[in-house]
Structure formats: structure tokens, C-alpha cells
Amino acid sequence: MEAGEQLGRLRREAAEYYRGLRVPERLEQALNELFLQRPEDLYGELANYFSKFSKAPVICKLVGRKLFNGVGQPTLEVEIYCTVKNYEKRICSTVMATHSQIPENALPETIEADEKERNECVHTAVEWVNESLNTMLRHLDPTDQCQADKMLGEYFANKVEEKKEIERQEKERQEEEAAKATPSVRSGSTPKQKKGGKPAKSSVEVTPSPPAEPAESALRGSLAIGGTSLAVAKAGATISHVPLYLYTALLKHHQESPKEMTLPLPMVTLLNCEKNSPTKLKLVKEVMVIPPVELSLKQGIKRVLDIQKEIIRLLESSGKKPGSRGESRRGRALKGPPPTLKISHLGCLTIGYDSLEQLLLQMQIACHNIGLQLGKDMYLAINCAAHELMDHEKGKYEILTGAFKSPDEMVAMYVEMINNFPFIIALIDPLRKEDREQWSSICFALGSKCYVIAEDAATQISKLKTEQNINIARCSGIVLKYINETKVSDLLELTGILDGQRHITILGSPDGESSDESLVDLAVGLGARFLKLGGLCRGERVAKYNRLLAIEEELAANGALREAKLEFVAFAEESEPEELPTPEQH
Incomplete structure (x- = not known):
């Protein structure tokens, strides 16, 4: 089919379609002018025009996975997919940084325990993203950062309360077991004391420093909250076509x-x-x-x-x-490898x-x-x-x-x-x-x-x-x-x-x-x-x-x-x- 015949057919079909929709006369005139262009120009113009009437993108899927950061420690990646013009499209991803409170001179067993805890934290975060957060944020407008963060905050607060309740129940169980295991003490008996009476006081009085405030431990899975919030912001920027x-x-x-x-x-x-x-x-x-x-x-x-x-x-x-001590007494550098x-x-x-x-x-x-x-x-x-x-x-x-x-x-x-x-x-x-x-x-x-x-x-x-x-x-x-x-x-x-x-x-x-x-x-x-x-x-x-x-x-x-x-x-x-x-x- 020649280009002229193809344009004529498209023109007749489009005119019938738009008459049914009662398109304004000036719009029909504009479309008629478009039909006089080359087919490739026509399709591009029509696509650009109708894209303005498509639904706004919404989040359709979150994907969480375990990756490694710059020092080889496990961390979380969050990907966001949105429905754009009826198609599922990957929009962006974020990779979270991690912070350690383990001192430089920590014992090997402390470092090993920290590594185990990190792995469990990332594993929990991946589960949160792929399950709960994926369902919770589905169909949300990615440019609505306030609503996304509100939902994430409420979800995290519930997880904190769940942890407190579990810890409370565990503490009560341990106290009950301790009470059953403790033998009864005979009346009138007192614990033995070492000879010498009260312990001798130190001759030097030392003013104690204020005790260190307890470390602020992170809840397992908390990386999912930060990673998802940042991923939503990046998605919003991408959808809005701004950096x-x-x-x-x-x-x-x-x-x-x-x-x-x-x-x-x-x-x-x-x-x-x-x-x-x-x-x-x-x-x-x-x-x-x-x-x-x-x-x-x-x-x-x-x-x-x-x-x-x-x-x-x-x-x-x-x-x-x-x-x-790399210098001699005369100040000259001693020989040896750098x-x-x-x-x-x-x-x-x-x-x-x-x-x-x-x-x-x-x-x-x-x-x-x-x-x-x-x-x-x-x-x-x-x-x-x-x-x-x-x-x-x-x-x-x-x-x-x-x-x-x-x-x-x-x-x-x-x-x-x-x-x-x-x-x-x-x-x-x-x-x-x-x-x-x-x-x-x-x-x-x-x-x-x-x-x-x-x-x-x-x-x-x-x-x-x-x-x-x-x-x-x-x-x-x-x-x-x-x-x-x-x-x-x-x-x-x-x-x-x-x-x-x-x-x-x-x-x-x-x-x-x-x-x-x-x-x-x-x-x-x-x-x-x-x-x-x-x-x-x-x-x-x-x-x-x-x-x-x-x-x-x-x-x-x-x-x-x-x-x-x-x-x-x-x-x-x-x-x-x-x-x-x-x-x-x-």
C-alpha cells in the first residue's frame, strides 16, 4: 500500500473516531494537518498527544535483595517498578549504606556476632520489602513522598511494638523459671561473709565519669524503611523528570x-x-x-x-x-624499603x-x-x-x-x-x-x-x-x-x-x-x-x-x-x- 493510500485510510478512520467523540473543530483541523506529514512524524505526534491523557504512574512492585557495600558487608537494595501507560517499568533502585558501632579493637567473637547480626538484619529487611511493603505501597503515587513515609513510619512503629511485646513476654517467662528454680532459704540463716568485715575503701577518691548512654540498637529489618523511602523519592524525581x-x-x-x-x-x-x-x-x-x-x-x-x-x-x-624510628642521628633516612x-x-x-x-x-x-x-x-x-x-x-x-x-x-x-x-x-x-x-x-x-x-x-x-x-x-x-x-x-x-x-x-x-x-x-x-x-x-x-x-x-x-x-x-x-x-x- 502506498504512503498516500495509507494516510488517506488513517485520516478517514481517525475522522470517524473523533466525530464520535465530538472533537472540537480546531482540534480536527490540527489533526488534518498532521495527516499531511510523513507517517513516522504522524505516529510520533499522535503518541505524544495521547500520552497527556494517560493515567499517572503508580507503584506496582517493590523488589528487595541482598547486596554488598563498599567494604564487603551485606546490605539492602530496593527496586521500584511503576505502571506507566499500562506497562510495568523498572524506575530506579537504591542501595543502602550501613554503619558499624563495633570499635577497632573489638574481640574476634564480638566481630563474628556483629557479622551474624548484620546478615539477619538484611535478611529481615529483604522479607519486609518483598512481602509487607510491596503489598502496602502498591498503587501509590510515587510522587506522594509524604504519604509513603507516613505508611512506612506506621509500619515500623508497629514492628517496634511487636518487639517490645515479645521481649516483655520473654522476660516474664524467664522470671517464672527463675522463681521455680530458686531453692527456699531457711528462716534465720544468713549468707556467709568473708572475714575482715567491710571492704577497705580506696585511699584515692576518683570522681566517676557519667556512664555512657546505651547504644541505640537498630531493629532488624529497619534498612527496609530507609531504603524504600529513598527509592520512592528517586522514583518521584524520575517520574517528574527532574534530578x-x-x-x-x-x-x-x-x-x-x-x-x-x-x-x-x-x-x-x-x-x-x-x-x-x-x-x-x-x-x-x-x-x-x-x-x-x-x-x-x-x-x-x-x-x-x-x-x-x-x-x-x-x-x-x-x-x-x-x-x-626511620632516621639516623644525623637526620638522614635509613636505608630500606619504603x-x-x-x-x-x-x-x-x-x-x-x-x-x-x-x-x-x-x-x-x-x-x-x-x-x-x-x-x-x-x-x-x-x-x-x-x-x-x-x-x-x-x-x-x-x-x-x-x-x-x-x-x-x-x-x-x-x-x-x-x-x-x-x-x-x-x-x-x-x-x-x-x-x-x-x-x-x-x-x-x-x-x-x-x-x-x-x-x-x-x-x-x-x-x-x-x-x-x-x-x-x-x-x-x-x-x-x-x-x-x-x-x-x-x-x-x-x-x-x-x-x-x-x-x-x-x-x-x-x-x-x-x-x-x-x-x-x-x-x-x-x-x-x-x-x-x-x-x-x-x-x-x-x-x-x-x-x-x-x-x-x-x-x-x-x-x-x-x-x-x-x-x-x-x-x-x-x-x-x-x-x-x-x-x-x-
Whole structure:
């Protein structure tokens, strides 16, 4: 059949069809004009036109499966399928990151028990997704994040109550068994006591430190809640034909599209200091670098890589690791193979030091060698992870091997540190969260010079959101991690609370990071001040820096990129935010 005959037939059939539907005359005229085009153009135009009248996509299936994260630990993937124009279509997937609370020096049996628990948690999460959540969210509009998170929250709350009821019944059963097994004690008899009477009191009175708050255990299966919520957000962004960072911003600002957006500043981990290494320094867990705000992200990342290369060169040329006896008395490097440089799971060098001054001196030398100056061309952030330093018997923090400081002495030490090294503009977890009074002291003393940030010292996201406060006396901001039962709506609400309290938001990668790049989009859309992703090694971490670079390029091309600002908030009520000096002001 010739093209002309085919067009004529289609024209007659379409005209009869639309007359039956009483199509307006102008629409019929437009269709008549379409029929004069080539068949391939005609079919495309008709498909585009009728697609506007198709039903909105709805979720038709969730698929959960077990995968492995960047350090080989089991984690959860959630896939979302939607019905689009009467066809089932895979829309997106998410892979959850995981967080470990097992210390570096844990016993083998503790590590084995943790691995077993992780596997059971992921197995339960897969079951939740494929069974209960799959049924519960079917036919839901993927752009209705609020409703999806509400249903997920209610489901999780029911699971928590079920667990409490099971634990209550188990406790009652154990008490009954114990009562039956306990023999009756004869009247008048008393337990034997050792000679010597009361135990002798210690001659030295030690002020006990506040006991550590119990670890916030995650409910088995909780990964399913966070993974599904994030998958729904990604599906909503895909269906709406916008990137996830813009979709997140629209959710936060109630569908008002921001004219400009600010990228979070990267806290790039350069060194991971081993607290259990033969070297003495225990106070520092991570050394992070923060590029100046006047640099583009691309320029800042290049500068960080230059510093990293120079540090590696210095270590290899010296023939030793910091803190080791690799030099002769004359200062010359001893002969021997160069040290093996270990890459941490955080994507950076793992190194030990004997003192804070030694560490900072090496940073200054590395920067100086490539023409940079700390405090002008690059800034430092220190993660102290002080909860790992407490000796509970002494009630003090062990900052160096055999050197201890009380919480009040820690405050004085940090004040001296920032005064001596003003290029340190952020301290993360300088104290345990139990030392609330000292948190206040640090913030009042240093709040106008440096960010005092809570990471492990903050409580879990769900509790923060419920209590509407920060659960510690004072801090400049909080590191939020998207793990376990965290939902996208929780982040939206909590960052709004932090903004209102003049706290900064930092989104951080957990130690068990996955290849999923969604964290970067969330940070941009939520307006986070910093993004703590680890180092510039390991694919699961570098992928996130690459995603941040892509977002910067897209915003710049659209004229929507606003320059970030670094300003400190002093904690005196009458004080105003203090902006970090630019290089011209030094």
C-alpha cells in the first residue's frame, strides 16, 4: 500500500473516531494537518498527544535483595517498578549504606556476632520489602513522598511494638523459671561473709565519669524503611523528570523551585589516624581538608589531590612512617624499603603519629611544598571521636598513650589548640555526648572561631525529630547519616528544625558506604553546609565526589549556582554570625 493510500485510510478512520467523540473543530483541523506529514512524524505526534491523557504512574512492585557495600558487608537494595501507560517499568533502585558501632579493637567473637547480626538484619529487611511493603505501597503515587513515609513510619512503629511485646513476654517467662528454680532459704540463716568485715575503701577518691548512654540498637529489618523511602523519592524525581537534588529541594520548600542553590562544601578525609597503632597520638581519628569557598568544587578537589600526592611523596622519600624510628642521628633516612601505605575503608591514608604537633607540621610542610598556606588556601577539620578515648575507671580521656585529661582539661586543651592553629575550623566529637556541661564550655569559648560538631555525640535521627531538640547542651551542627529507618521526610523535617535553631547540617557517609550516589543529591537539595564523604580513594566514595562535580556543572550552566559562605555563630545571645575571612583579608 502506498504512503498516500495509507494516510488517506488513517485520516478517514481517525475522522470517524473523533466525530464520535465530538472533537472540537480546531482540534480536527490540527489533526488534518498532521495527516499531511510523513507517517513516522504522524505516529510520533499522535503518541505524544495521547500520552497527556494517560493515567499517572503508580507503584506496582517493590523488589528487595541482598547486596554488598563498599567494604564487603551485606546490605539492602530496593527496586521500584511503576505502571506507566499500562506497562510495568523498572524506575530506579537504591542501595543502602550501613554503619558499624563495633570499635577497632573489638574481640574476634564480638566481630563474628556483629557479622551474624548484620546478615539477619538484611535478611529481615529483604522479607519486609518483598512481602509487607510491596503489598502496602502498591498503587501509590510515587510522587506522594509524604504519604509513603507516613505508611512506612506506621509500619515500623508497629514492628517496634511487636518487639517490645515479645521481649516483655520473654522476660516474664524467664522470671517464672527463675522463681521455680530458686531453692527456699531457711528462716534465720544468713549468707556467709568473708572475714575482715567491710571492704577497705580506696585511699584515692576518683570522681566517676557519667556512664555512657546505651547504644541505640537498630531493629532488624529497619534498612527496609530507609531504603524504600529513598527509592520512592528517586522514583518521584524520575517520574517528574527532574534530578533528585531539585526534587528534594521542591519537597523541602513545598514545591517552590529555588532560583539559586548552594553546593555543600566537601570535608575531604585526607588521613585516618589509627588509635590502636604503636604511635602515641589517640586524640585524632580523621584529618579532613576543606577548600576555600571562592574556589569551584573542581578547583578545590584538584587542590586536595595535590596535597595528598605531596604527603605520599614525603612519606615515601623519608623511608618511614610518622612516629617510627626511620632516621639516623644525623637526620638522614635509613636505608630500606619504603613503608607500605595503607588505604583505609574511608578512602584515605591510614597513618599513626606521636603528637598533634607532628601531624599538623607535616600538613603544613606538604602545603608549603606546593605553594599553599593553611588558613588561607585550605582549612582543616579534626574528627576527635572522643567517645573512643574515655577510660571509665579513671574518668578521663586518653589523648596520648598514658596521658589522660579530665573533661574540663579537654576544654582547655581545645581552646589552646584553636588559638595556636587557627586554620582548624571544625572539631567533630571533641567530647562524649554525656559531658554536656563541657560541650557548652567549648561552644561558648570557640563558637565564633570554629564549628563544634556532633556526629556520634548526637542521638539518632528519629529521636532528634521527635524531641525537637539536639539532646546535647550546645553544638554548632550535626552530622546526619542516612541509615536504618531514616526516611526522606525525617531529613526534610530535621533540617528545617536545625535551620531554625541556627545549627548547620552536615550529611555524612557511614563507614559501610555503598555505590549509591543519592546522599549527594539529598545534601544539595536539603541545603547542607558540609558534605562528609571520606577520602578520594575507593570507588564508592569517589563516585559521590563525581556526582557533586556533575551537579556543580549543571547548576552553573543554568545560572543557578550560588557561592557558599563560611560563617561561625557565636553562642552569646547578642552576637552575630562571624564570616570566615577571605584570603584578601589575611
